[in-house]
Amino acid sequence: MPPTRSLLLSALVLAVAAPTLLAAPPARAQNFFERLFGIKPERPPVPPRGLPEAPAVPPPGAPGEPGQPSVPEAPRPAPVPARPVVLKAPSEESVVGQDLQLNGMSGSLKLERSGNGATARITLPGTKISQPTESCTVPLGGGNPITLSSEGKPEGVPRYEAAGAECPLRLDVTEGGVLVSTLGSGPVCTFSAADCTTTPTGLWGPAPATLVPRAGEFDTARGVADKAVRDNYKLMTQRARREDVRPIVTEQAAFSSDREQFCRGYAREGTHGFCHLRFSENRALALATRLGANTAVPTAAVTQRRSRPKPAVEGLNPDAAGGGDAIPE
Template sequence: MPRTRRLLLPLLAAALALPATLAAPPAQAQNFFERLFGIKPERPPVPPRGVPEGPPAAPAPGEPGPAAPGPEAPRPAPVPARPVVLKAPSEDGVIGQELQLNGTSGTLKLERAGPSVTARIKLPGTKISQPAESCTVPLANGNPITLSSEGKPEGAPRFEAAGAECPLRFDVVEGGILVSSLGQGPVCTFSNADCATTPVGLWGPAGATLIPRAGEFDTARGVADKAVRDNYKLMTQRARREDVRPIVSEQAAFSADREQLCRGYAREGTHGFCHLRVTENRALALATRLGANTAVPTASVAPRRSRPKPAAEPAVDGVNPDTAGEMPPE
């Protein structure tokens, strides 16, 4: 009887708690029976450590796969913190040299006369009566013309001959002079000489003499182009919103004017002298407008010098140079 009572008591308790257990959530009901009958729950299997996970399952046919990461958006070029200043040219580099318009015709020679600078100019042109024939007109009958110094309003030395028969402006570049007109147009007509001249352009050395320096000019051109771009970006950043559009238009006009100006220079496609000098002066002009001190350059266009190779050791008679330094066989 006592043993039967022991067996019936748990069953009776289970029967009384069955309605509440069925109404409880499954997890609570499972815990009740485990406590009642002393059943220990099995722990879920733990995956072994260090086992690499398999590759993700391939999508079923017709289903889109995971989206591939798109390409990164290009980052804008950083704006320089200060203007880039190239080395400014000096009139001493052209004093005494005979320069030619586009390296082919006419002559222009600057000379010093005490504190002043003078110019002897022969302007090339075409005959008014016979446009197919060329002509030359010496200004002031070939006498030197005293030039007025206008300082460096755009970073490079500037001189003017405002009172000459053909009023001209002279902007010095490295190894040449950029001539522009102070009159109503680019043409100066001399009726007595039956000659119409167009002196506007770059006066410099003959084209053939510049070809050996083509590599030097090409390297310097990259530095000058970058200086123009950096100064242009800095100028647009500092400008007010309403002033940005005129700056952009001016830069676009410069590129077109440079192509037009340098198109006629002799052998320009081979050496690039005109493009380089015009670009350098443009970079200086932008730096001057940005308030930079153009007397102190911050960029150099000089090519880097390569280190000389060490000299080879002199050969010794009777020794194979390929086996020099090896121990002789015993």
């Protein structure tokens, strides 16, 4: 058949079948054109065998019904303590007669009893004004005992002041040490006649050699002290008026950085943690005092770790009588 005649015949067929194709479903119309023009239809894709079918998703139901996942609850805020947490207040006897050093390595401070009062022998460490690279020392009062005035316990711990000294100082007792700050306009005391400038602010305590063996004890006690600080701040925030909440929150946020700044100079502090512990304990007691608690009656105590028994050797129990150290109760 000539090509021209074939094309005319196809056009005639299309014209006749057009109304029917327009009304037919799309799939039927597609099959007609494929047969008309000799186009082979593509085979539908065969899904691969052996693949597991996706599990049917159950319709959503009310939470708590069988087969339905429970809705996770939002985390509840930590409960606010009902009363202030009071730690055991430090004893003055733990520092009286002890040779203490600034940051455990320089100068000297020794508290002594004098009748009903107290005195202190203090030698301040510093650097020379003319040669800042060289060290110097200044004994307050010419090396004689300085009379201290007792200021009671305004922040839960014994406080003494040496207001009449060449470098006026405030001494807050902590367990085994003294937290010292200046009463003047700044932390530095300058002694021009002695060519010496000093910064006595910090913790005056024992040398690190006596503290390192107690690092485990200090770490346990610090956990209790840090929790007491958090709980007391939380209670203060709850009791405060709305306009007084922000200063309390700001003070709490600065607590860790203040402690780090105060203790970073103590010798081997990262090994034993003595300064961090005493700073936290005194802050917890100060907060309890501000909350109106009686700091003479502690409400929190540190649980001492129980030592583990030694293993038996050759059938003998070394922890038995005469065989070794007994377990402390």
